[in-house]
Amino acid sequence: MGWRIKLANNYLFYLPSSIFYPHQITGVLDAKSSASGHHRRGITGCSIAYHLAKMGWTDVLLLDKGDLTSGSTWHAAGLVTQFHTSPTLMRDHLQRQPVPPITGRNRPYGRLARGGQLAPGLQPRPLQILAAPNRAGQSVGHGGRNDLARRSAAYFPYMSEADLYGALYIRGDGHLEPSGVTLELARQAKQMGVAMQTGVRVTGFEFGPTGEVRQVHTDHGSITTEIVVNAAGMWGRQVGAMAGVNLPITPLVHQHLTTKPIPGHELPPDTPVLRDPYHLFYLREEVRGFLIGGFEVQPQAWAVDGVPWDFTQKLFPRLGFVRPDYGGSHPADSLLAQAELMHLVNGPEGITPTAARWWDPYRAGPAFCSLRLVAHRLWRGRALGDIVAQWIVNGEPGSNVSELNVRRFGPIYEDRTYAAERARESYKYYYELRYPHDENEWARERRLSPLDGRLLKLGGVFGEKNGWERVNYFEPGRTGRRAGAEQKKWGLGQTALF
Structure with a gap:
């Protein structure tokens, strides 16, 4: 039984308090042994293992305290974008394949739907917001196309020319199924010789007199290793603390929903992703229906003092808030009013104080390093896996990643309340031009x-x-x-x- 999406004044959509658990997905995760090792289970850890194996390093063990994708990857929206606020990092993304070749049984689930992205300008100001990243993209040979209203309306079937001042269309963007891509990375890594163990939690590390990594301690015993990669996502702060490293990660509540297909208005798989910076929401196709999410203006922090270790493949039981819509009505409202709610996802997402990813080459280069991705991690996790693998194998990352250094967060970020407030503000303005x-x-x-x-x-x-x-x-x-x-x-x- 579904629910009707109700629209009210000053809200993009309204959802009553509900409880809904999507079907669970099980799999494998990440760690490391002998020559190298990781802790956790998601797109980043699997990507690193995959790229290490491609470069000939197969003496790799991936550890996961739960099952593959059971942190925040499994309930991610799966958006893929080539834009970044940094031209350097944008260039880096463009030079790397976003997902590995999908073969076998995971092909339908790991496919990258490249219908593009449409960022509409329903007011003059959003066009200014859209222009900045577009110019950055053009500087590295990418960039979107500033489309006239008539052409923009043709990309998305539920807008008319009268609704738009203009829009930015980005060819090559799209979306993918998060668990399918992660499972495919894991499958191909295992075929190349990578070992994976699930249900194993890291409890500490042993370092030598000069700071070199010697052992990883787990609740199933100890592992001798020379390199450790902490890709533990929203548990990354707790894992980093075991090595004396402060990683200011704050889990914030994020929500999105999926609807059943609307008879007569089914979305084709190549429908562009609609990303609206003025109304603070995104919308994409999901099994011919809609997947809709947004960035709340009063985001809620969760588990500031540490995420429970047993919080595996879980969601929050109730949707306790609705998101104000600053922009008034939206052209898609009349269509969404006909939609029947199918899935409601309300789960945590680890956010950094600047809502940007980081790389922490702690102690001796990449011998012990920590990584954290935020929104759009599925594209960036793939690219970052390549960067980290190159750094481990070749001694240098092959790209300028200095702006990702976690040392940009000083001692003040050891205050968890301070770090959480910074993360909340960055999340609030994620779609805003700063x-x-x-x-x-x-x-x-x-x-x-x-x-x-x-x-x-x-x-x-x-x-x-x-x-x-x-x-x-x-x-x-x-x-x-x-x-x-x-x-x-x-x-x-x-x-x-x-």
């Missing part, structure tokens, strides 16, 4: 100088760096303030002028 001088809004006033109160009285307008409140400029004759969300109202293009 200008160079925009100040953070949350987790403020953590570090104050003795002159803070005096400077406020003198009209100081404060920004924040590394937790410290500092004056950006003064407004004489006015009471000082902490710059934040109000910057969106300032100046040309809503960017701060100071």
Whole structure:
């Protein structure tokens, strides 16, 4: 029995509190032994093992405390995009195949549906938001196409020319089935000689006098190894702490739903992914119906002090919130109102303070390293697996990955509440264009100088760096303030002028 999607004023969609558990998926995961080793079970760990095996390193053991994909991979939306805020990393993605060749029984599940991506401009401002990543893409030889409204409406069957100011169409983007791709990576890695053990949890590490890795301790015994890769996802912080490494990962609640096909309006598999930065949601085809998700403006953090080890292949039992829609009605609303709800997914996703992935070459190069991916991990996990494998085998990554270094997060991020607030804000603005001088809004006033109160009285307008409140400029004759969300109202293009 399904539920009707109800639309109400100021909401893209409304869902009553419900409980729904999709069918569980089982499989294998990641760890490492002898020459190299990993802990955990997802697209990243399987990708690293796959690429190591392709380069001739088959003495690899993948450990998973549960089953393959049973963390957050199994309930991911599966979106694939070639864009990135960094031109360097975007170029890196474009040079790497997003998924391995899919053969055998997993072919239908691991197929990359490349219908493209359509980012509509239903208001003038979203077109500005879309222009920035497009220019970055063009600088590395990619870039989307700024389509006229008439042409844009043709890509997505439920929009009309009257709905659009314009749009950005990105050819080659699409979506895939997360578990199918991960299982295929694991299958091909095993065929090349990689060993995998599930139901094994890492409990600690042993290091030598100069910091070299010697052993991985598990609840099933110890493993002698020279290299360890921590690809434990939202458990990564806890695994890193076993080695004395602070990895500020915060699980946030993310929701998406799937609907049954609407009679007479079934979506073809090559329907473009609709990603709307103004309404803060994405929509794609799923078994001829819709898969719809979004980025909440008040995201909820979960398990800030540590994810339970037994939280394996689980979802949250209730959907306890709805997401406001800042943009009013959407052209797809009339169609969505006819849709019957089939699956409701409400689960955790590990987010970094900047909503960007990281690479942590801890101690001796990649001898002990940690990785974390966030949104669009399925594409980036494939690319990052190639990078890490090259670094382990050749001694260098083959790409400039300095901007991924986890050391950009200073000691202030050992404060889990601070790190969680930063992650929540980055998640909130994931679809928003952030200008160079925009100040953070949350987790403020953590570090104050003795002159803070005096400077406020003198009209100081404060920004924040590394937790410290500092004056950006003064407004004489006015009471000082902490710059934040109000910057969106300032100046040309809503960017701060100071």
